[in-house]
Structures are given as C-alpha cells and as structure tokens.
Amino acid sequence: MRIDIITLFPELLKSPFEASILKRAIDSGKAEIEFHDLRKYSTNKQKQVDDYPFGGGAGMVMQIEPIDRCIQELKGQRTYDAVIYLTPDGLTLNQKQANHFSTLENLILLCGHYKGVDQRVRDHLITHEISIGDFVLSGGELAAAVLCDSIIRLIPGVLGDESSALTDSFQDGILAPPIYTRPAEYKGWKVPEILTSGNTPKVEEWRDQKALEHTQKRRPDLLK
Ligand code: ADE
Numbered sequence: 001m002r003i004d005i006i007t008l009f010p011e012l013l014k015s016p017f018e019a020s021i022l023k024r025a026i027d028s029g030k031a032e033i034e035f036h037d038l039r040k041y042s043t044n045k046q047k048q049v050d051d052y053p054f055g056g057g058a059g060m061v062m063q064i065e066p067i068d069r070c071i072q073e074l075k076g077q078r079t080y081d082a083v084i085y086l087t088p089d090g091l092t093l094n095q096k097q098a099n100h101f102s103t104l105e106n107l108i109l110l111c112g113h114y115k116g117v118d119q120r121v122r123d124h125l126i127t128h129e130i131s132i133g134d135f136v137l138s139g140g141e142l143a144a145a146v147l148c149d150s151i152i153r154l155i156p157g158v159l160g161d162e163s164s165a166l167t168d169s170f171q172d173g174i175l176a177p178p179i180y181t182r183p184a185e186y187k188g189w190k191v192p193e194i195l196t197s198g199n200t201p202k203v204e205e206w207r208d209q210k211a212l213e214h215t216q217k218r219r220p221d222l223l224k
Contacts (some may be wrong), residue, residue: 001104001155002078004030005144006070008049010035012141022149025158033148035216042068050114059115063224067110067121074108083108083127086140086147087116090129095170097130102154109147111140174222177210
C-alpha cells in the first residue's frame with residue numbers, strides 16, 4: 001500500500017512512522033509513505049497557499065490551485081483509490097472504515113489548516129472526508145497519522161501475531177476483555193484465577209463474558 005500525504009507541515013508527521021509497527025511496515029515494504037510539502041506547489045514567490053475568504057470573515061482559507069497541482073502531479077504517476085481530506089466535519093473514523101481503507105492500494109491524504117480548504121477542493125478533488133472525533137485539532141496532520149496507523153496495522157503481515165488485529169476492541173463490534181501478564185500477584189492484587197487454570201475453553205468463555213460486560217458498561221450503543 002502507498003499513502004501520499006499532502007501537508008503544510010511534513011515535520012509534524014514524520015515521527016509516528018519512525019518507530020514500532022509503522023516503521024516495520026515501511027522497512028518491510030508493506031507500506032510506503034511519501035510526504036508532499038504543499039508550499040512547493042504554490043504559484044507565488046512568497047510560497048503562499050492560503051488567502052482571505054470571499055465574503056469576509058475570520059481566518060484564512062487554503063487555496064485550490066496548489067492542492068490541485070499537487071494532486072494532479074500524483075495522479076499522473078499512478079491511479080488512486082481514494083483522496084481523503086482530514087476534517088472535523090468529516091465522517092467519524094471507525095474500525096469498519098479502517099478495514100476498508102486497508103484493502104486499497106494507493107491513497108492520498110490531504111491535511112487541512114486554518115479555516116479549511118476552498119469548498120471546490122472538496123467538491124471536485126476529494127473522494128472521502130474523515131474526522132477522527134468530535135474535537136478540533138490545529139491541523140489535519142495528527143489526524144492523518146491516526147488514520148495511517150489504523151490502516152497500516154491491518155495490512156496482512158504487518159502485525160507479528162497474525163491473530164492479534166482480530167481480537168482488538170471494535171473488530172467484532174464489541175470492546176476487548178481485560179488482559180493480564182506476570183506476576184500473577186502484585187502488591188496483593190491478583191490475576192483472575194481462571195486465567196492461570198490452563199482450561200482454554202473456560203478462559204475463552206470468561207473472556208467473552210467480560211468483553212460483553214465491559215461493552216455493556218462503557219459502550220452500550222455498540223450492542224444495539
Ligand atoms: N482537523 C482538525 N480537527 C480534525 C479532526 N477532529 N479530525 C480530522 N481532521 C481534523
């Protein structure tokens with residue numbers, strides 16, 4: 001999978017891809033990430049990429065031309081399955097969408113800043129608009145990193161333990177059960193006995209039960 005990220009602040013985005021699972025996915029060639037500095041596509045000497053909103057009002061608006069030039073250059077090199085704009089008024093990201101995006105080959109992500117982008121970008125160049133939650137970030141970069149992480153870890157072979165993505169919270173529509181590791185007792189706090197019993201069917205039953213209770217308590221909406 002290849003992901004091209006269009007951003008005003010490439011440096012904001014680098015470190016999530018330089019460690020742990022994302023780094024491994026990139027090093028093994030399962031994911032390829034390229035950053036594109038939008039200022040390089042500016043048409044004026046000041047490298048300006050934003051302007052005042054028509055009709056007045058506070059805040060600056062990202063102009064269509066640099067964004068279009070960047071996207072067209074990329075589209076000249078390969079075919080893209082989705083051009084995603086990160087924005088707080090997009091569709092809220094969930095596991096189902098992450099699963100879907102992880103099956104695609106080439107993606108473009110556009111990170112917004114200031115008041116957002118000229119509406120014509122959204123109308124004519126963008127195929128999906130994604131929010132990572134009902135809160136406002138300073139820009140789309142951190143949201144793009146979150147989206148990339150949620151997608152890349154699902155690419156087959158990226159996670160060491162093949163089954164572990166399947167037991168994530170949300171993957172089967174409910175939250176994950178509690179987990180424990182050694183020591184079996186710490187400061188008098190004990191691990192549930194069933195987990196050290198070696199009785200695998202009972203352990204599975206316990207986990208299903210706990211997952212259900214946890215979901216009932218925290219996210220009853222998921223059970224409807
Ligand atoms: N840009 C600013 N806030 C955002 C959010 N919550 N999700 C995606 N992109 C954003």
